Amino acid sequence: MSVVPNILSCICCMQDFGIRVLYDIGVVSTKEPFKCLINQGLILGEVEYTAYRDNEGKWVSADSDSSLSDCIQEKVPADKITKVGDNYVLKDDPNIRLNARxxxxxxxxxxxxxPDDVVSEYGADSLRLYEMFMGPLRDSKTWSTGGIEGVHRFLGRTWRLVVGAPLPDGSYKDGTMVTDVEPTFEQLRVLHKCMARVSEEIQETRFNTAISAMMEFVNAAYKWDTQPKSVIDSFVLLLSPFAPHLAEELWFRLGHAQSLAHEQFPEAKNEYLKESEIVL
Structure with a gap:
């Protein structure tokens, strides 16, 4: 059995081969290292907009009958472009269509x-959350700086929902805005619907729609008169796999002495998933 440590050191590089060898010598009881293999889609660069000019320097629309191969290509900044229907055109001349790729x-x-630049400007949680929010895990996706600003704002709204608005000097007071009161049935219904959806989407690796469900919860919670601690506790646990740094900080501010990594992931209760009204 002295060969086992050497074999284990190779598993990181050759999981499938390594696990089969371990199975053959009786160390493990399964032939496959994973229940499911998922290939992630490629993240492409930001969309580039290309316009065309003829030999006289005049713009030529990308859908023109003229041969674009004889034209001069020119990259156009995003602030000089607008979208009309499914097409991108010049702001100064909407008749000139561009190629977007x-x-x-x-x-x-x-x-x-x-990634280091993104983390420096927006934080690691924003980068992590945005990569999951871009679209289905298996699909290729296009990077958009505007998109990461959106999820960064969502995390900011989540922070303010729990902690409160910043003080005049830009800092935040200690503690949170939550209250130790019994949640209403409607608040529990909103929470458990979010729990059920997030849990289902995680199982199906649809992380983008799981994040959408949490965004909907935050929007609903801002309309409440009170933020019950039990509800916010559960939501922070839901958020933790997606934004672990923010969730950990909120967890301690909520008065917990132990890391949320030791907590059980919340599960939805069917009694709160039934609609209170049915429209016929």
Whole structure:
């Protein structure tokens, strides 16, 4: 059995081969290292907008009958473009249609997004959340700086929902805005519907729609007169796999001494999933 440590060190590189060898020598009881293999889609660079000029320097629409191969290509900044229907056109001349395409990130195209820069500006949770929110896990997706700003605002709204508005100097007071009161049936219904949806979407690796469900919860919670602690506790646990740093900080502010990593993931109760009204 002295070969086992050496075999284990190779599993990180060759999981499938390594697990089969371990199975053959009787160390493990299964032939497969994973229940399911998921190949993630590629994240492409931001959309590039290309316009065309003829030999006289005049704009040529991308849907023109003229041969675009004889035209001069010109990359156009996003702030000079608008969308009309399904097409992108010049703001100054809506008759000029452009080609819009996202390319694989590469140094030669100059469209590489450095994760360190994103983390420095928006935080690790925003980057993590945005990558899951971009779309289905298996699909290729196009990076958009505007998109990460959206999820960054969502995390900010979540923070203010629990902690409250900032003080005049920009800092936040200690503690939270939650109250130790019994939640109403409607509040529990909103929470458990969110729980059920997030749990289902995680199982199906539809992380983008799980995040959408949490956004809907936050929107609903802002309309409540009170924020019951038991409800907010459960929501923070739901959020933790997606934004672990923010969730951990909120968890301690909610008065918990132990990390939420030791807590059980919340489960929805069927009694709160039934609609109170049915429209005929």
């Amino acid at each position: 996202a390319y694989k990130m590469s140094k030669s195209r100059g469209n590489v997004i450095n």
